Amino acid sequence: MDQGLKGALGLTGPEACLAYYRDWAASYDQGFASEMQYLLPAHVAAAFMGARGQGPVLDVGAGTGLLADSLRQMGFQHPIDAVDFSVEMLERAAEKRIYAGLFQADITRPLTLPRRYGGIVSSGTFTAGHVGPGALPNLLAVAAPQAQFALSINRRVWTAAGFDVALEALAGDGKISDLHLIEVEVYGAAAAGIDAEHAADRAMIALFRAA
Numbered sequence: 001m002d003q004g005l006k007g008a009l010g011l012t013g014p015e016a017c018l019a020y021y022r023d024w025a026a027s028y029d030q031g032f033a034s035e036m037q038y039l040l041p042a043h044v045a046a047a048f049m050g051a052r053g054q055g056p057v058l059d060v061g062a063g064t065g066l067l068a069d070s071l072r073q074m075g076f077q078h079p080i081d082a083v084d085f086s087v088e089m090l091e092r093a094a095e096k097r098i099y100a101g102l103f104q105a106d107i108t109r110p111l112t113l114p115r116r117y118g119g120i121v122s123s124g125t126f127t128a129g130h131v132g133p134g135a136l137p138n139l140l141a142v143a144a145p146q147a148q149f150a151l152s153i154n155r156r157v158w159t160a161a162g163f164d165v166a167l168e169a170l171a172g173d174g175k176i177s178d179l180h181l182i183e184v185e186v187y188g189a190a191a192a193g194i195d196a197e198h199a200a201d202r203a204m205i206a207l208f209r210a211a
């Protein structure tokens with residue numbers, strides 16, 4: 001793998017993350033995703049479809065558009081917008097012509113998008129060196145009432161970064177409901193020959209509804 005996963009998961013802040021994806025964008029699909037048999041976007045798409053998620057959808061940390069691509073392949077026809085803070089990743093996503101709107105924004109800050117999304121999905125963005133649970137209120141702020149969420153959260157940070165506690169607190173405060181968790185493999189079998197340290201990574205898919 002060229003730019004690679006090891007560096008991505010060791011990132012120490014937003015500037016480092018941005019610089020990393022600037023260089024990784026060009027090879028992300030054909031290199032990382034293809035070589036590692038990156039399954040996570042398809043798992044999140046299937047979970048969202050299984051929960052009967054509706055549009056319009058916001059794909060959070062959309063990257064090159066693999067999750068929206070999976071949703072389309074599964075027959076999802078509602079509009080999908082992308083938000084990501086990497087211009088280079090969004091440029092790759094734009095080439096696929098899947099997204100209705102592409103927005104460059106840091107999701108750890110309040111978003112200037114309207115509160116209109118019936119579905120909010122994300123794969124690979126809530127992981128080590130990336131985004132923590134502090135971003136969840138920013139996503140809830142753009143969710144329509146009863147919006148369906150399907151967010152992947154890497155198992156490495158599920159407890160360590162406090163996603164478990166944050167989601168329980170949001171449920172306890174009545175800000176989310178119907179919280180269900182699905183645990184999935186992030187990569188396919190080919191990953192073992194490429195990156196033994198991360199090949200067996202697992203992620204929680206948090207399914208819940210906005211209040």
Ligand SMILES: C[S@@+](CC[C@H](N)C(=O)[O-])C[C@H]1O[C@@H](n2cnc3c(N)ncnc32)[C@H](O)[C@@H]1O
Pocket residue numbers: 014017021040041060061062063064065066067083084085086089105106107108122123124125130131
């Ligand atoms: C591992 S990639 C996942 C991309 C895509 N969802 C997928 O599954 O292939 C993580 C993405 O999150 C984006 N990202 C990381 N931190 C972010 C932040 N604070 N705000 C917005 N996007 C962020 C990165 O630019 C990158 O495109």
